[in-house]
Amino acid sequence: MKQGSAQALTNDKTKVQPEAQTKDQANLENVALTIDGQSISVPAGTTVLAAARQLGIDIPTLCHDPELTNPGSCRLCVVEIEVPTAGGMMKMRNLPPSCVTAVSPGMVVRTRTETVVQARRTVLELLLANHPKDCLRCERAGSCRLQAYAYEYGADFPVAGSALDGERRRDPVDDSNPFIRRDMNKCVLCGKCVRVCAEIQGRHVLDYAHRGFATTVAPAFEKPLGDSDCVFCGSCVALCPTGALTEKTKAGKGRPWDVRRKVRTTCPYCGTGCNFDLEVIRRPIAGEPEEVIGVASAVDAPVNGRHLCVKGRFGLSFIHHPERLRRPLVKKEGRFVETSWEEALNVVAERFQAIQSDCGGDAFGVLASAKATNEENYLINRFARGVLGTNNIDHCARLCHASTVAGLAAAFGSGAMTNPIADIAKSDFLLVIGSNTTESHPVLAQKLLQAIGRGTPCVVIDPRKTELAAAATEHLAIRPGGDLALLNALAHVIIAEGLQDRRFIEERTEGFEELQAAVVACSPEWAASLTGIAPEVIRETARRYARAERASIFYTMGITQKRTGTHNVMAIANLALLTGHIGKEGSGVNPLRGQNNVQGACDMGALPNVFPGYQPVGDAAVRAKFAADWGLDTAELPAKAGLTVGEMLEAALVGELKAMLIVGENPVLSDPDSAHVVEALQRLDFLVAVDIFLSETAQLADVVLPACSFAEKEGTFTNTERRVQRVRQAIDPVGQSRPDWRIVVDLAAALGRPFDLADPAAVMAEIARLTPSYAGISHDRLDREGGLCWPCPATDHPGTPRLHVERFTRGKGRFHAVHYLPPAEAPDEEYPLVLSTGRRLFHYHTGTMSRRTELEAIYPEEHLEMHPDNAAHLGLTDGDWVRLSTRRGAISLPVRLTEGIIAGTVFTSFHFSEAAVNALTNSAVDPVAKIPELKVCACSVEIVDPPSGYLPPVGKRVLV
Structure with a gap:
């Protein structure tokens, strides 16, 4: 039966473009036709399948997907079609597949005739002829489209020994990774995964192998998926119509019919703002709590659609991890003891009141959280200012991106991303600088990779050859610390060659002469010695950016985490102002926010100098407004800007700061010179930590209050494009944990300053009342309409996807003359290399969440990237253990040799407490934004013996 199966039908190579690309055809002439007796007019080029779906007519498909090209191979979507001939007669076409058949004038389509139904039944029976007979045990039972269509069309497995009873495959099941189980015996060769x-x-990880009955889908050289270049985004699983691809993380936790509900929410990892549905089940054991078993793709998710990264799809099991904090902890005689909420709150209130009475409000420091919701960060801001009486509030x-907030605010009047993510598809030129986008913002990086695939020129500027850099039109391997020299040289070329937009500069900017004078000497030849980039490459990059009709700049911490971070950002803004690539679609200056709600935490006043909405604490009218709403006297709100997190730690070291409240932050691992951080926290009289796990920072606390994860609370996050989106509670709080908003409300009440706020929706109403950019936003409206981009000043305002369209927030855009300054530390004889840090795809931030999921199995330890030339000089080979040292300390970890990093530099991440690289990084700060220079410091490397009993992890992924 090898040649008789429906698998033989996959040889048809007819393809059309994705359905999504055939809808936007407003300039094409419409075509009138009839489908099942219903008349419809659609643009020429529309497929019969798409036209039928517009009428609500269901046609079965296995190989079709509206986002993908169509092979027309499964033939399940066949229909009867009659078309008019030149003589006026109707001519019958022989059951063509509707997914690749374009409409034509006068066409008559019938989708459910007996002939059509019988043809579909035959296709299904041919597929079943070779399919395993294990439906009762299959993980996809209940959600398998092949199973559903077989039921609908009355198809069944052929009788054993009959003419249709085909040979079954006996391929081994691929269980080589923690996330995806591949059973190619159940594959129907629809090709969606490919x-x-x-x-x-x-990424092109999968393709067809072999021919005829032996045809299968596999990674290159038929490697196991765990040994391939797969990044485990799970899109293939989400689209697979059968049990060929299933999620191992859900195996054994429940079948599709066990899912009690799906709850739409927003991802808790990076700032892209992906939406998905949490799948919630309750086990049949009486009294057992509900459980989140995984996620389901959300077709209508505004940012990501059905697509997620490995963390969003497979990295959520931390929700139910056994190490979750379930009860409050109070430290007694140096050890934590579980206690009641009443006792814990009383201990905090008594100590806070005593410190406030003795030392005043400025003896306190508060760290808000980029992991917490907008509502929670707003309340933390209100608690710090209105209850404790201090502006000493900051966060990660x-x-x-503190330098982004300062730099873009000075240039444009707003320190936020100017354009929506969707504008990537509308750009004619992409400039990515200091951003490892594919690992830090994977779903957003999909948009960049898709644009590159369509032919959009892209230049990536990075010391490392990241995945995006490898795919780009041009990779400029810049020396660490050379960013400002390069940016000024680009401005020099644009002005020197007359490529600037003179009309835009004249009408919408100020300070051009100041910039022109500042960059006159910044020639590409001057910059080449500082950046390592050839002068002609600098010139060509400037020309490409300036001459593009619509050009976009994207950057992250490779730009901001420098002592010149604010000036770097201003230099990027200069380029946009020079060329007019701002205030229009497909353009803009786009800082990609790191954590899920770091944009929202800034918006909500988790900064020492501003109230929510960036309203200055020094403005008496602003203080009066907030004081009146909070039931305070204006004098009770301090007018002086507070301390940044670095300044708080310095104040703690000298005894000026007595107590801290740290909500969802882990500065012991995330801040520079972490030994200094630990010493500062230990000098405090009293430390309170609010977290979901006993983090390295929480271990130093006197009281630890157990918080809820994102899955256990209501609220909103604001993503990198300023899109405010809902977070919805899917399950009850784990143990006795409480959401951060309630913890803050309880603390305020315990301190005698109760907040009259019943729930997060009421908090958002207060935010809208006091914050002009959020004035039109409410939970009810977000539930009805989906996400809204601020500024949204009124309830009938649609939101603002693009900033600065007609005028800049500050009026005119401001050029800034910014001058090159070398890094705070330069290599020398003792420390001859440059250390830079960043993120890895499979983990996030300090690993508090991601290292308590299946992600840990595939990336269980960190390594140090080094160029082979440097390794040869030191006598190192791949996998050797080394001691990495700076002027602040040393750590040990294995080395990984790669030509993807420039010689003279080394790189590692800050996710691993076992290799806490921030014990080594430099705390020198940008004088404007007070952001530390985490990206550049001098270091040395020497070989050491591995730890006793060390064995290299099996299956470790190395993306270099």
């Missing part, structure tokens, strides 16, 4: 990997992800934006 196409989504190539066309959406841009100080370590990532």
Whole structure:
């Protein structure tokens, strides 16, 4: 039966473009036709399948997907079609597949005739002829499209020994990774996995192998998936119509019919803002709590559609991890003791009141959280200012995009991403600098890779040859610390060659002469010695950017985590102002926010100098507004800007800061010179930590209050494009944990300053009342309409996807003359190399969440990237253990040799406490934004023996 199966039908190579690309055909003439007696007019080029779906007519498909090209191979979507001939007669076409057949004038389509139904039944029976007979045990039972269509069309497995009873495959099941189980015996060769990997992800990990009955889908050289270049985004699983691809993380936790509900929410990892549905089950054991078993793709998710990264799809099991904090902890005689909420809150209130009485409000420091919701960060801001009486409030934006907030605010009047993610598809030129986008923002990187695949020129500027750099039109391997020299040289070329947009400069900017004078000496030849980039390459990059009709700049912490971070950002803004690539679609300056709600935490006033909405604490009218709403006297709100997180730690070291409240932050691992951080926290009289796990920072606390994860609370996150989106509670709080918003409300009440707020929706109403950019946003509206991009000043305002369209927030855009300054530390004889840090795809931030999931199995330890030339000089080979040292300390870890990093530099991440690289990084700061120079410091490397009993992890992924 090898040649009789429906697998033989996959040889048809007819293809059309994705359905999504055939809808936007407004300039084409419409075509009128009839489908099942219903008349419809659609643009020429529309497929019969797409036209039928517009009428609500269901046609079965296995190989078709609206986002992908169509092979028309499964033939399940066949229909009867009659078309008019020149003589006026109707001519019958022989059951063509509707997914690749374009409409034509006067066409008559019938989708459910007996002939059509019988043809579909035959196709299904041919597929079943070779399919395993294990439906009762299959993980996809209940959600398998082949199973559903077999039921609908009355198809069944052929009788044993009959003419249709075909040979079954006996391929081994691929269980080589923690996430995806591949059973190619159940594959119907629809090809969706191959196409989504190539066309959406841009990675081409899967393809067809062999011919005829032996045809299968496999990675290159038929390697196991765990040994391939797969990044485990899971899009292939989401699109697979059968049990050929299933999620191992859900195996044994429940069948599709066990899912009690799906709850739409927003991802808790990076700032891209992906939506998905949490799948919630309750086990049949009486009294057992509900459980989140995984996620389901959300077709209508505004940012990501059905597509996620490995963390969003497979990295959520931390929700139910046994190490979750379930009860409050109070440290007694140096050891934590579980206690009641009443006792824990009383201990905090008593100590806080005593410190406040003795030392005043400025003896406190508060760290808010980029992991917490907008509502929670707003309340933390209100608690710090209105209850404790201090502006000493900050959060991790100080370590990532504080320089963006300062630099873009000075240039444009707003320190946020100017354009929506969707504008990537509308750009004519992409400039990515200091951003490892494919690992830090994987779903957003899909959009960049898709644009590159369509032919959009892209230049990536990075010391490492990241995946995006390898795919780009041009990779400029810049020396660490050379960013400002390069940016000024680009401005020099644009002005020197007359490529600037003179009309835009004249009408919408100020300070051009100041910039012109500042960059006159910044020639490409001057910059070449500082950047390592050839002068002609610099010139060509400037020309490409300036001459493009619509050009976009994307950057992250490779730009901001420098002592010149604010000036780097201003230099990027200069380029956009010079060329007019701002305030229009497909353009803009786009800082990619790191954590899920770091944008929202800034918006909500988790900064020492501003109230929510970036309203200055020094403005008396602003203080009066907030004081009146909070039931305070204006004098009770301090007017002086508070301390940044680095300044708080310095104040703690000298005894000026007595107590801290740290909510969801882990500065022991995330801040520079972490030994210094530990010493500062230990000098405090009293430390309170609010977290979901006993992090390295929480271990130093006097009281630890157990918080809820994102799956256990209501609220909103604001993503990198300023899109405010809902977070919805899927399960009850784990143990006795409480959401951060309630913890803050309880603390305020315990301190005698109760907040009259019943739930997060009421908090958002207060935010809208006091924050002009959020004035039109409410939970009810977000539930009805989906996400809204601020500024959204009124309830009938649609939101603002693009900033600065007609005027800049500050009026006119401001050029800034910024001058090159070398890094705070330069290599020398003792420390001859440059250390840079960053992120890895399979983990996030300090690993608090990601290292308590299946992600840990595939990336269980960190390594140090080094160029082979440097390794040869030191006598190192791949996998050797080394001691990495700076002027602040040393750590040990294995080395990984790669030509993807420039000689003279080394790189590692800050996710692993066992290799806590931030014990080594430099705490020198940008004088404007006070952001530390985490990306550049001098270091040395020497070989050491591995730890006693060390064995290299099996299956470790290395993406270099």
